[in-house]
Amino acid sequence: MDVLTGWWDDFFWGSVVVAQVFLASLVLMVIFGLIGAAAKLSGNRIAHKIANGYTIVFRGTPEILVILLLYFGSAIALTAIAQVFSPEIKFLDVPPFWAGTIAIALIVGSYATETFRGAFLGVKPGSIEAAQALGMNGFQVFFYVRVPEMWRLALPAFGNHMLSLIKDTALISIIGLNETLFVAKQAIATTGAPFIMYIMVGVIYLGFSTVITLTVMTLEYYGTRHMRSAA
């Protein structure tokens, strides 16, 4: 464990980056998933086709390929655009943080699309009829009946999506984001102790996964409180 001396703070800041990527991609993932689910449920043929294409592409392509394509592809596009205005610019890139965050959010969002779609379809028609009979309008039915019922159905799968997100953050080190795996590589270059350093990264990720799992369990307990008897 001596080799870790002097690297604790680097690992800490690497973990902070992991947490930042996770939170940013979580928000984007929910947005992509909801848009995808809305498109699939809309009944509009074109929207349905586009959403289908989205899920097929991002579920069938390796994560690392999406990340590399988004990062290098956007760098080339940006450089080309910048050169129109000032030809002396040689290279311009989207920061790895955002290229990576958007990439993993797109990937996991394609899985979340199916989860949200299934959860919205799982809302009992009787609940909606009851709400309509009570005179609720479309908005009220959506926010008071559909959403509360669907998030409980979506939660178990959604928890797995969050675990996928946190684990996919490790891949962003490949395009040079200074998260824990990147820190480990630097530490290995100076200390020559790959085993300890990579185990350390594993322990950090296990910690993140544990927190996510416990959070989902708590939410599930909260979500089913009406199903338990008071006694």
Added chain:
Amino acid sequence: MSFDVSLIFSALPKMLMGIGLTFQLLVLSGVLGLALAIVLMLMRVSGKWYLDWLAQAYIYVFRGTPILVQIFIVYYGFPQLEFIREGILWPIFRDPFGCAIVALTLNTGAYVSEILRGGVLGVDHGILEAGEALGLNRRQRFTYLTTPIAARLALPAYGNDVISLLKSTALASTITLADMTGIARSIVAQTYAPYEIFISLAIVYMIITFFIQKLMARIERWLGRYTVRTGQT
């Protein structure tokens, strides 16, 4: 910035040279991972608390950490340990291909064991009671009743895991292996044409995914052949 179609035609054959390695990684770690998963699943349903705990701890660790970290621990980390270098398994850990197989097997085994367990737990209780009433012992019930039904129940989720495994094989390129992704990355490093190369490779992966799905659907139909109603005659 331009989209060079001729580059795709010159790069695609080179990338497809790596398809053999991709398939080797997929099939070898898929088969070994399934074997590991069956052992883990049996440990979990064995009813012995120590076997159950051991399997649960294993699954918790391997599902809670990124596959990339697991690959790096096996490839970069293990050679640092004396007993690995002196052990009989050193020829495997010396070789990036062996390391990739080990890491992918350990990883997919953890995921698949939970899928199989789901299948086993999903078998209707009445069927097992009927078997017991017919005088089948525990082992016979497991072999003749639980196994075929659980296999059918677990298959859709298992198919998804095979596709995840295919996508994970692309990570072997990070430990110097020249699979399809590894070749693509070196071509991009030379030509600096990520769009043409990576998009055409993504399409290759999607085609493989499509065929895996078709294959799984066919196996599912075969396993569920007795559930199809043929109409009354």
